[in-house]
Amino acid sequence: MANYTLEKEFLKKVENNNDKQNEREILNKDQIKNLLLKYPKLPQDYLIYLQEIGSGSFRECQFNIASSLFDLEDLGLNNYYELKSNVWFFGDNYSGDFSGFDFDKNDGNVVEFWHESGELYYTNKPxxxxxxxxxxxxxNGKEIL
Incomplete structure (x- = not known):
């Protein structure tokens, strides 16, 4: 079972606690239960992240994790890009690219949507x-420079 102790300690070291860009919301058990009702194939490590670190951005808008999943239609982009219907996103890099899961593959690995090419990239990473x-x-919990 995933544990985010190392990540929480890391964020304490590298983030400015007073910067509102680093505020996150921990999801409670009912919120997690509702997510699972809507998306039963969600990976456990993602759900644990939401309970331990929470939704919101980290490292002064390095990346953002949403409190719920979304797709291109939710963003109004379905007229510009065509994707498989069972790809749902959990976050973005503030540069127009989205990260999520392909529930047709159901392998728990992250997929990225690159807006410039309109393609999915399979990271093969949980x-x-x-x-x-x-x-x-x-x-090991060290910063990559």
């Missing part, structure tokens, strides 16, 4: 490994 990269953190 959520926890992927989010560490977005935090610019290595597997």
């Amino acid at each position: 959520f926890q490994a992927y989010i560490r990269e977005q935090m610019l953190m290595d597997e």
Whole structure:
């Protein structure tokens, strides 16, 4: 079972606590239950992240995690891009690219949508490994420069 102790300690070291851009909301059990009712294939490491670190941005808008999943239609982009219907996003990099899951594959690995090409890129990384990269953190809790 995933645990985000290393990531929480890392964010305490690298983030400015007074910067509102680093505020996150921890999801409660009812919110997680509602997410699972709507998206039963959600990976456990993603759900644990929402309960331990929470939704919102980290590292002064390095990356943003939404409190719920969304798709291109939710963003009004479905007329510009065509994607498989079972790809749902959990976050973005503030540069127009989105990260999520392909529930047709149901492997728990993260997929990225690159807006410039309109293509999906399969990272072959589970959520926890992927989010560490977005935090610019290595597997030992050290900053990647």
